[in-house]
Amino acid sequence: MSVLQHLPLGRFIEAASRGSRQTKQTVQVSFIVMLLMAAMALFSAKVNAEVPNAVPPEGSYSGIHVEQPIEFPHDTHADINEINCMYCHTYARRSKVAGIPPTSKCMGCHSVIATDKPRIQKLTEYWENKQPPLWNKVHDVPDFVHFTHEKHIKRFVIDNEDLEVENVSEVCAFCHGEVKKMTVADKVKPLTMGFCQRCHQANDGPSDCWHCHK
């Protein structure tokens, strides 16, 4: 039997990247900017804190540099402007995938911020053509590995009472490295099974095969 994770709204599926029969409401730019301000205030970052109640996984990797359609500067966002990782990667705590932020989210700020920059103009062009950029995937695990962001964020962030949520980037860094010092992200952690296993052992994570191989 199916467990309905969501009440089906019943409409034609309206994910805008697949076209829609419904008219889209226009993005309430000012509202979103306000939200962003509020979020920034909430998530004002502290730098370089240790993650309490956790042993970071060991290991490093030197991945190839992957070009992206827009050279997205993580440093500008997460470091200089101290935007919390989970502000844009909002699905990380709700789903197995962290998700690339929807283009509408980018435009929420960039309809008014830095509109003179070439990268933003390129982004605006995507938005106006109703085509999200095709990003190149940097972090990937094989199809037989069931990795879920949600469980990891729960363990290290949400259930971790001693962690200030401002420091969530330190948790992300376990597997993604110091992304806030990068422009586009590079793969700097091996993400091999041994890497996962050692971390699970150090942090009392589950070690049954089926937790990851379903």
Next chain:
Amino acid sequence: MSFSKIKRRDFLKIMGWGGVGATLVGCDLPTTVTLEEGKEKVVSYLMPEEYVIPGVGVWYASTCQQCPSGCGIHGRVREGRVLKLEGNPASSVNKGRLCQMGQASLQAHYNPDRIAKPKIRRGSSLVDATWEEAYGLIAEKTANISGSKFAWMTGSVSGHQSVLLQAYLESIGSGNHFVHETINNAVWAKVCQDMLGDSNPRIRLDKAQSMLSFGADFLGTWGSPLHFSTEYAKFRTSPRGTLIQVEPNMTLTGANADLWVASRPGSEGALALGIANQLVSKQGLSMSGLPNSVQSLIRSYTLDETVTATGVDADRIADIAATLKRRSPSVVLAGASAQGHEHGYQCVAAAMVLNVILGNIGKTIESNGEFAYASMAPVSGNTHSLVSFSQAAADKRFDVVFFSGVNPVYTAPKSLGLKESLANIPFKVVFSHFNDETTAMADVVLPLASTEEDWGTHVAPYQAGVGEISIQQPLMEPLSTETRGFGDIVLTLLKKRKETAYEGFADYYAYLRNAFSTIPAEHKNGASDEQFWTDVLAAGLIDVGVKKTSLKVKGVEFDMPKEMGNSSAMILAPSARLGFWDGRHANLPWLQEAPDQISKVVWDSWAELHPSTAKKIGVKEGDMVKIASASGEINVKVYIYKGVHPDVIAVPLGQGHDAGFSRYAKDRGVNSLSILDPKVDKMTGELALYSTNVKVTKAAKTDDVLVRFGGSETQVGRKLVSTIPADVYERTEGGDHVA
């Protein structure tokens, strides 16, 4: 970095680590299957709906189209892809269940062999074309056609697709709608119509205490399999109902029966009359409601007479009668193997007579009411249409024929000569998802959107006292931009015929949306039009009720040919399975891979033979036999099985497709329909599927083995099910409890 790039030195270094963490060493090798960075794309949403979270599925309601039963489904959609189907619990048809064919619908949708572009015949081959070319050609060929020269053959159809289809036929002035399904209840429906005044009565398995089924495989292919599975579960619980199944070869339902009786095909009617005789003469029931001729027919089927006509033991016949009387109310059903004879109508009528004598009418057989909107009501297919269409084609009656939802070149026995007569039809348009035996003969092939991509409304042919319209909505965007929904195509065809009534509708969605706006307010529960539509889509269905009707038992006279039961020739049983159905699903690997419910064979055809018959012919399991009828022959491997009448060779339907029908079905097994004789039931004109005499001989063995899942019919001493003879049981432990 791939495995091959690990240098010898690195390898030695890795090996050198030894001891510490040795168990994890392998886990740190960059695996050869890890996808490298930058090789895949990630696409974000442009602007997501608030309820959409990547990685988390959203379920949408729709309707299964894998067989005509019309079950409601829920499809799990993630990141714009439909990943899994389940039954819709709100649907009264299947109450949340989904059968294996329904599950495999995803494989039809994602099938690599789907037709992706319209095709037009140029000389001997079909070549890719544009929709405009295809529509243009159809418009040209139908421009001045007279109605009698046009025909449309479809499978069972209902809802707004049926409305548009009828509108198209009307626009041409044609009444030639042939509705064809090989697996059908057409004779049962006719008998019910004649004897009860209702072709589709409601069967209350839940109220019955016992059931006698003449080949009605209601857990597999009879009526509405998922609906009756649920009803059957009720029938089997407190108190547990008794199921007696009479059929030439064991079906899934037969395998569940308390008593399974092998019948020689054609003798079912005689057996029913013999049981009726026992009920009247030994069990004190009355047959006064029946016409005199039927009464005397029953009187003539004395126990001795019935034993001679059927070969069933006298004790058994008396026992069945006594059980039905004792465990009342009962219900008597008849299905494919009872109706598949030249006197099929009589066999089914004799079964229905039992219901009358047992007083089941009004108790376990009730009126189902009538669907309120006649134009959307289900039109169920039959094989009579196939026979008459073949004749009409042979008589060169048609100039233009459309085919949709059917593959008659596969389902028609070769003896009907359909394939040859199709050459007499100058212009044939086939709507299809796949290339098959019929598209191969087409002049234009129109590629259809899959069930998961299309809009539609469906009215299930069997509903238990409700009138639900089930919604079919797209679960994802079409995989190909060049396929079209059935409704969209017919709407366009109507527009091309300058039918002004349809000009306002941009597409079939707009047409349906409008249709739901015009539904009477009483069905809308006070909701606004938009809210009502959203509610219907979310629920997947709307119950618009039924007009109450009642059953009226009418005396119907019939006779029973005496000699049917005892001829000694072997008979071919082309039995159907919930799996390949009539062969339409042989291209779905999941269904090829799923072991047959009875024989456990995978990816192949087989012939079921009784051990005694196999011995006579001199074959063992896996040997080839040649099955020859007056109309052709097939060679197939043998599966030896006690659940088949010694005079019968059963070859289940589904395989033996031409190479064109997908990479998965090609060169696999045989089509048992192909060698049937062109006999029909004299009363209804339905193909007599269980009446072809065949000669079975040993054929040269091939290297091919018969691949079966599992293996042995015995418990090999493992005591999986412990048994003990009744007398020992009585003597040693349970004596007191035995009645």
